[in-house]
Amino acid sequence: MKRILLVTMACFTLLGSPLGSGMASAEVQSLRGALPLDVEPQSPDVNKWQQDGPPIPRAYLQQPPLIPHNVEGYVIDTRQNKCLTCHSWAKAREAHATKISLTHFRNRFGTETADVSPQRYFCTQCHVPQRDVPPLVQNEFKPVNALSK
Ligand code: HEC
Ligand code: HEC
Incomplete structure (x- = not known):
């Protein structure tokens, strides 16, 4: 029981640390760029x-x-x-x-x-x-x- 708890805690620490989250976000780059999701992107000249x-x-x-x-x-x-x-x-x-x-x-x-x-x-x-x-x-x-x- 104690061991499971320890392992779980270790996982959470890793996920929460800048190392765990930083690694994933550095590799994925959205086509939207840094534009927030609630801002409508400007489409190219529609005509x-x-x-x-x-x-x-x-x-x-x-x-x-x-x-x-x-x-x-x-x-x-x-x-x-x-x-x-x-x-x-x-x-x-x-x-x-x-x-x-x-x-x-x-x-x-x-x-x-x-x-x-x-x-x-x-x-x-x-x-x-x-x-x-x-x-x-x-x-x-x-x-x-x-x-x-
Ligand atoms: C008014 C007639 C017309 C309509 C309607 C039309 N086309 Fe065309 N399409 C052409 C002609 C003419 C060409 C050029 C053929 C050439 O110059 O060799 C062409 C070329 C193409 C080509 C390129 C073929 C190649 O070998 O590179 C594609 C793909 C195509 N059309 C798809 C579509 C699609 C999908 C639609 C419907 C959304 C559509 N066309 C509607 C007349 C039409
Ligand atoms: C599931 C995908 C798909 C759909 C849906 C589709 N095509 Fe195609 N089409 C292709 C592919 C792949 C090619 C090139 C290879 C081939 O000829 O199959 C092609 C080739 C063509 C060509 C060139 C033929 C030639 O001899 O060079 C024309 C024109 C064309 N499609 C028109 C259409 C039209 C009009 C429609 C709708 C009725 C349509 N296609 C639906 C995939 C698709």
């Missing part, structure tokens, strides 16, 4: 969605391509999917858009489907429009060999 342009180079083969055009007001719900009005196999040629690839017709069991798989219906889960803002986190990632010239 600066990248306007329509050519496809953006991919960084790796399996990457969902970034959206090179404005998608404001494009509704995707159970009744309508604005993206498919241009990117479906039926409409892509006419819209001069890239048609969704065959992986978008495969469900989670790997079965090929006759129409867009439910897994790939909500396009903006994976494909994101772009804004011209400084990166939140710097990184030195280089495209894989298969994509570099």
Whole structure:
């Protein structure tokens, strides 16, 4: 009994000491910076969605391509999917858009489907429009060999 009490007390002392808490907080850095949680962060200029342009180079083969055009007001719900009005196999040629690839017709069991798989219906889960803002986190990632010239 006495031993358990001693061990418990030792643990509390360590947690409460500057050593215990200081170690964890020094390594974790929030993207919010030092901004307190009850202060709304200033979002970058909201009007600066990248306007329509050519496809953006991919960084790796399996990457969902970034959206090179404005998608404001494009509704995707159970009744309508604005993206498919241009990117479906039926409409892509006419819209001069890239048609969704065959992986978008495969469900989670790997079965090929006759129409867009439910897994790939909500396009903006994976494909994101772009804004011209400084990166939140710097990184030195280089495209894989298969994509570099
Ligand atoms: C009005 C027609 C239209 C609509 C609606 C539309 N797109 Fe596009 N999209 C295009 C065109 C045109 C391109 C550019 C094709 C090119 O220049 O090769 C494009 C390009 C893209 C690309 C880049 C493809 C690549 O190979 O890099 C993605 C991803 C994309 N759109 C996703 C979406 C998503 C997601 C939505 C819905 C939120 C959407 N699009 C709605 C016409 C449209
Ligand atoms: C679960 C993630 C996911 C969802 C949801 C999704 N995609 Fe994709 N998409 C990808 C990935 C990954 C790729 C690149 C590899 C590939 O072709 O599968 C891709 C590729 C594409 C391409 C380029 C095809 C090509 O041949 O180069 C277009 C266009 C596209 N998606 C449009 C859409 C549209 C429109 C929707 C909604 C109907 C959608 N995607 C939903 C992940 C997704």
